[in-house]
Amino acid sequence: MxxxxxxxxxxxxxxxxxxxxxxxxxxxxxxQHIRKPGLGVSDHEQLRFIPDEVWSYQESMTAIDQLGRIDDRNQLAETANNVVNQSLVHVDWKRVDPQEYRQLVPIWENYFLWAIGQFSGLPQFERYHYADYRRNIRRGIGICGDASTILSSVMDRYDVPNRIISFRGHVIVEYQDESGDHYLMDPDFGVSLDTSLKGLLRDPESFKHRYLSAGYSEGEIDYLFEAYAKGYSIFEDTYHFxxxxxxxxxxxxxxxxxxxxxxxxxxxxxxxxxxxxxxxxxxxxxx
Structure with missing residues (x-):
């Protein structure tokens, strides 16, 4: 026995x-805070676009909650675009320290994502892009794809029809207003293009002034218009993306x-x- x-x-x-x-x-x-301490204050050399003031997670979420008070869809989209731009700091995604900037999800945040990023060798987990817009804002860093999925998710929350437009080198969002007209938003740059995808593809160069008037230099935006001249894919929402x-x-x-x-x-x-x-x-x- x-x-x-x-x-x-x-x-x-x-x-x-x-x-x-x-x-x-x-x-x-x-x-713990998943956002890098002092983000945007003392690390300018490793960042690309830094808002005049980097909003905290609470400030960003409060601003998003208040979007529900806006009745006009165009105004809501404009405001949401600015909120997203103020909520993220654009980092040089492949050059910054993935642990310092929490691209490698910390073990105390999610030990599953951490383990995959630490041991699998999969680059998409070694430098992780969040799907949930609230986690993206909480971390406070991103690139064009992150900004666009946040904006798309926020528009979905307020029933604004939209889609994500992914060019070969840049990602933006197109939404539809109450009249059925379509307009493009670039939350990474905080710019409203005031045209549809068809309008942009017809004559990309005519919309450079939108970026220049927002304070960006020719050198900072040249690659955007190279991307706009190439192919693109359309995604219905963050889930599809x-x-x-x-x-x-x-x-x-x-x-x-x-x-x-x-x-x-x-x-x-x-x-x-x-x-x-x-x-x-x-x-x-x-x-």
């Missing part, structure tokens, strides 16, 4: 330890709390559930 109770006891202890560790990581993460990552991200943020709970429950089962010894490969009652 083989007594398997010590095995179950060790399994219970193992599950309990893992559960406590993961839960502790999550609780510690609640006290990054479908697999959208779902995996949401599941991982739920699972990071379910996993420690599951491990602790399993530990209780292993430690407390009555076990029966095994005799000659058959389970026999203790009685």
């Amino acid at each position: 083989q007594d398997v109770r010590p095995l179950y006891m060790w399994l219970g202890v193992f599950c309990l330890i893992i559960g406590i560790i993961l839960l502790s990581i999550n609780l510690y993460g609640l006290t 990054m479908t697999l990552r959208y779902w995996f991200e949401e599941v991982s943020y739920l699972a990071k709390w379910l996993m420690p709970i599951l491990m602790i429950v399993l530990s209780g089962i292993y430690l407390l559930w009555p076990r029966r010894p095994i005799d000659n490969g058959r389970i026999r009652s203790n009685e």
Whole structure:
């Protein structure tokens, strides 16, 4: 007869330890800020576009909540475009330190995303782009694709028909107003192009003044108009733009709390559930 109770006891202890560790990581993460401390204040050399004032997460979300008070769709889109521009600092995505700028999601933020980024060798996780616009704003950094998915998500929240236009080198958003007219927004630059996709493709150079009047130099925007002259893809929303990552991200943020709970429950089962010894490969009652 083989007594398997010590095995179950060790399994219970193992599950309990893992559960406590993961839960502790999550609780510690609640006290941490995913945004790099001092973002935009002392690291100008590593940043590209820095708003006059980098809004905090709370300021940005308050401004987004207040968009619901705006009845005119064009005004809402203009305001939302400016809010997104003020909420993100554009970084040189491939050159900054991924841990310092939280591109590699910290273990205390989401240990699933951290593990994949740390050990898989997948560049999309080593320097992660969030699908959830609130997490993007909380981190406070991004590039054109991040700004555009935020703007698209905010417009979706307020039932403004829109789509993401991805050129080969730049990403912008087109929305539809109450009259059925379409207009392009560039939240990365904080610029309204005041034309539709068709209008931009017909004569891209005629819209350079929109960027120049916003304070950007010819050198800063030359590559944009090279991109506008190339091919593009259209995505209906953020989900369509990054479908697999959208779902995996949401599941991982739920699972990071379910996993420690599951491990602790399993530990209780292993430690407390009555076990029966095994005799000659058959389970026999203790009685």
